[in-house]
Amino acid sequence: MQTHQKQYATIIFDLGAVLIDWNPRYLFNKIFSTPAETEHFLRNICTSDWNEEQDAGRALSDATELLVQQYPGYESQIRAYYGRWKEMLGGTIDDTVAILEQLKSTGQYKLYALTNWSNETFPIALTQYPFLQWFDGIVVSGREKMRKPHACFYELLLNRYHVNAADALFIDDNLRNVTAAEACGIESVHFTSPDQLKKVLTAKAILS
8 A cells, every 4th residue: 555655844963963063072172181081071060951041042151151060170271162162063064965955956845943052152153054054944942042852942942934834844863852842742753863854754754
């Protein structure tokens, strides 16, 4: 029996670790003498939970001073987090950018980005990565003062751009964010590599 192939109208991309290679280790492996010191610093001082507060709209200066007061022995390293933030950008994930370009060239899909990113550092990415202009819209958590995995953040994109969740597909490397999108009724792909994504999109007849 032939199954009817679902028709998609909208593809929503996460940016970090999907299209843009951002990793604080690129910077801190230059600052610390061993990878173990880097890991200790990122696990215990400039943690991902701390960074997510900036993604949700906290000022970088406030975030920096908070940690400097708590960990004065690490002051220079803490200040480097945003002072040398550009050094955390490893470039584009070219094979995913190629997939985005292919989707854009079909003219069949509305393309959006939904990203957890500080509003203060996002302008750097905008100037550095011309492919960000290909999106029909980008929703940045730091600008909106809300972030993934909160349902209101997904709903903001759906409402702002009149996206029907039923014919949208969301792509994110973080399983927590994928699960949250699915709870909002958006079919999602847990991104692990450009090759895996290409296979998934081909199987769904989004890419030929």
